[in-house]
Amino acid sequence: MQYFEPNFLDEALVLLDRFAGGARVLAGATRLGPQLRDGADGVETLLNVKRVPELRDVHFDGVSLRIGALVTARELAEDALVRTHAPLVALAAATVGARQLRCVATIGGNICSGDPAADLSTALLACDAVCCIASIRHGSVETPIDRIFKPNVSGLPSGELLVAVRIPAGGACAAYQKMTTRRGFEMALVAVAASLSFEAGHVRRARIALAGAAPTVLRAAGAEAALAGRQLTRASADAAARVAADADAQPLDDHRASARYRRHLVATLTRRALLAAGAPERGAAA
Amino acid sequence: MHPVTLYVNGEKHELVVEPLRSLLETLRDDLGLTGTKEGCGTGYCGACTVLVGGDPVNACLYLSVDADRKAITTIEGLADENGALHPVQRAFVENTALQCGFCTPGMILSAAAFIADDPEPSESGVRAALAGNLCRCTGYQSIVRAVLDAAKHMRDAGRAGERPGRRALIRARA
Numbered sequence: 001m002q003y004f005e006p007n008f009l010d011e012a013l014v015l016l017d018r019f020a021g022g023a024r025v026l027a028g029a030t031r032l033g034p035q036l037r038d039g040a041d042g043v044e045t046l047l048n049v050k051r052v053p054e055l056r057d058v059h060f061d062g063v064s065l066r067i068g069a070l071v072t073a074r075e076l077a078e079d080a081l082v083r084t085h086a087p088l089v090a091l092a093a094a095t096v097g098a099r100q101l102r103c104v105a106t107i108g109g110n111i112c113s114g115d116p117a118a119d120l121s122t123a124l125l126a127c128d129a130v131c132c133i134a135s136i137r138h139g140s141v142e143t144p145i146d147r148i149f150k151p152n153v154s155g156l157p158s159g160e161l162l163v164a165v166r167i168p169a170g171g172a173c174a175a176y177q178k179m180t181t182r183r184g185f186e187m188a189l190v191a192v193a194a195s196l197s198f199e200a201g202h203v204r205r206a207r208i209a210l211a212g213a214a215p216t217v218l219r220a221a222g223a224e225a226a227l228a229g230r231q232l233t234r235a236s237a238d239a240a241a242r243v244a245a246d247a248d249a250q251p252l253d254d255h256r257a258s259a260r261y262r263r264h265l266v267a268t269l270t271r272r273a274l275l276a277a278g279a280p281e282r283g284a285a286a
Numbered sequence: 287m288h289p290v291t292l293y294v295n296g297e298k299h300e301l302v303v304e305p306l307r308s309l310l311e312t313l314r315d316d317l318g319l320t321g322t323k324e325g326c327g328t329g330y331c332g333a334c335t336v337l338v339g340g341d342p343v344n345a346c347l348y349l350s351v352d353a354d355r356k357a358i359t360t361i362e363g364l365a366d367e368n369g370a371l372h373p374v375q376r377a378f379v380e381n382t383a384l385q386c387g388f389c390t391p392g393m394i395l396s397a398a399a400f401i402a403d404d405p406e407p408s409e410s411g412v413r414a415a416l417a418g419n420l421c422r423c424t425g426y427q428s429i430v431r432a433v434l435d436a437a438k439h440m441r442d443a444g445r446a447g448e449r450p451g452r453r454a455l456i457r458a459r460a
Contacts, residue, residue: 001305001306003288003305003351005288005351026349029347029348029349029352030329030344030347033306033308033347033349034328034329034347036306037306046305046306048305048349048351048352050352074341097329097418098332098417098418098419099342099396099400099415099417099418100329100332100335100342100343100344100396100418101329101344101347101418103338103341103342103343104343104344104347104348184413184414184417184418185417185418
């Protein structure tokens with residue numbers, strides 16, 4: 001197996017292009033490392049991108065927050081810019097694994113894992129995040145994050161590197177609700193990320209994203225539409241939560257939880273997330 | 287094979303490693319530092335916890351190539367130059383916070399890193415900080431008590447906020 005540590009973004013892209021489908025990008029290696037050591041098929045070349053400086057930046061330009069793909073969950077949970085401009089991402093990051101994992105696991109790895117219960121991916125969906133992707137063939141392009149996730153697919157197409165995510169500023173009315181069985185250090189059975197914006201006491205725009213409720217992380221589009229234009233009350237939150245559970249979620253049965261229990265969790269956690277996200281606005285109105 | 291330079295407990299080691307070799311394998315098999323234990327080998331149990339740049343990581347998942355030019359603290363690097371135990375180690379002994387002892391090195395390193403960040407921890411804070419370290423013998427009561435004791439001892443001794451492994455680094459420079 002060939003191994004490279006490119007120092008510059010262009011160098012990484014040239015290597016990715018040259019080795020195409022046989023190359024894999026290493027970030028925190030918490031997921032890919034064990035897979036490779038168990039003998040993942042067809043991987044001939046490893047690109048450890050830790051030296052590429054662009055991948056570590058967190059930068060706010062007044063309009064959006066740009067987070068480099070190698071920023072770790074711990075940095076996301078603690079970074080002042082992230083907590084101010086993308087608080088939902090900071091909230092979700094604080095629930096990733098245990099501290100040992102948060103110190104190493106990266107936002108780019110979380111997205112590229114394709115895991116249907118990935119906390120950061122779920123929060124980013126509810127933030128309308130955009131993935132900044134670079135390749136030799138297509139240059140730099142921006143792709144809405146909901147187009148990245150496909151069932152049973154991990155990573156990006158061959159030759160492409162996830163450089164950063166860009167998140168529109170705002171999202172102060174946000175909440176992350178996660179169900180686990182031991183209250184620490186666990187993948188979500190189900191998690192719900194909610195981000196709301198209000199206009200004249202009504203929900204202008206709702207973003208609701210679900211983890212563990214389908215073969216991929218998922219936007220609950222039906223529930224978002226059910227809430228848009230309405231006041232946020234217990235009744236409207238409950239109605240939206242039922243749409244999320246009955247129409248949007250496509251939960252799987254597996255050894256961790258039954259589909260029926262997951263559907264129940266989607267309803268409960270969506271209701272809680274909406275009410276928690278709306279609490280500042282509802283408090284102001286009261 | 288890839289050359290790396292590791293600074294383990296203040297000592298410099300120049301090695302050549304396979305790209306996927308874990309830090310755990312390098313520490314135990316190449317450097318003979320067997321205080322770091324392999325439990326699950328998949329990043330769940332925390333028995334292999336070591337500090338890289340002061341932060342706890344699972345050495346079974348952490349790649350040796352990623353530890354290149356970084357300061358690593360293992361359980362062998364916590365006691366001072368005279369062999370006096372670190373306050374967290376002493377508190378584990380005094381509180382009998384172990385039974386078989388296999389989880390203890392990782393538990394102690396997680397606790398020492400945590401106390402450095404939070405010199406006045408709450409009980410729930412200790413439990414959250416140790417969520418990634420599993421003990422299958424004693425239960426966690428005596429472990430949590432030991433960490434709270436150690437934090438108090440360090441505050442009383444004027445060592446609040448001291449980074450674990452700092453003394454090993456000072457020793458290496460001397």
